[in-house]
Amino acid sequence: MAVDGVDGVGKTTFARELARSLNDRGRPVVQVSADDFLHPAPVRHQRGRHSPEGFWLDSYDYPALIERVLLPLGPGGDRRYHRSVDTPCPETAPTGAALIVDGLFLHRDELRGLWEFTVFLEAPFEVTVPRMAARDGSHPDPAHPSQARYVGGQRLYFAACDPRTRADVLIDHSDLESPRILRGDCRNP
Secondary structure (H helix, E strand, O other), X not given: XXXXXXXXXXXXXXXXXHHHHXXXXXXXXXXXXXXXXXXXXXXXXXXXXXXXXXXXXXXXXHHHHHHHHHOOOOOOOXXXXXXXXXXXXXXXXXXXXXXXXXXXXXXXXXXXXXXXXXXXXXOOHHHHHHHHHHHHOOOOOOOOHHHHHHHHHHHHHHHHHOHHHHOOEEEEOOOOOOOEEEEOOOOOO
């Protein structure tokens, strides 16, 4: 299962709560963050440190995420996965474990057929960028030049992949205490 959305929308928290809910129902869960599969800085910044295209195209090592997580934990996989691009030794997932991956850009073409179920958490940049700023100390204004790489890269993603329509479930996550399902059915992931 993929939990996708922009920076600061609450993907990791949502994924953690979903994992806890499944665990409480007796389903073992492996939770992995795509942020643990970042390319090294020279690759991430090869188009420039402020490049929206670089953020969208070069941030993540998707082949490693596929090889180290999605294939081993997918149908017919051996359940031996790595939690990060740098983890040297694999872990073995419990039999029947659900996989939840949170991260940016998870509805990309090269990942699209690898998910059994996807969620896209939606909120405007005017909400998510200040959340990210509170967490990371970045500038809270989405129009600030320091946000151009991130906001611009995510807009490129929207234009290329339209994750809102690709997701099985679309959730308005503007209010963290009261998310609203906009489309889809969360009862049967």
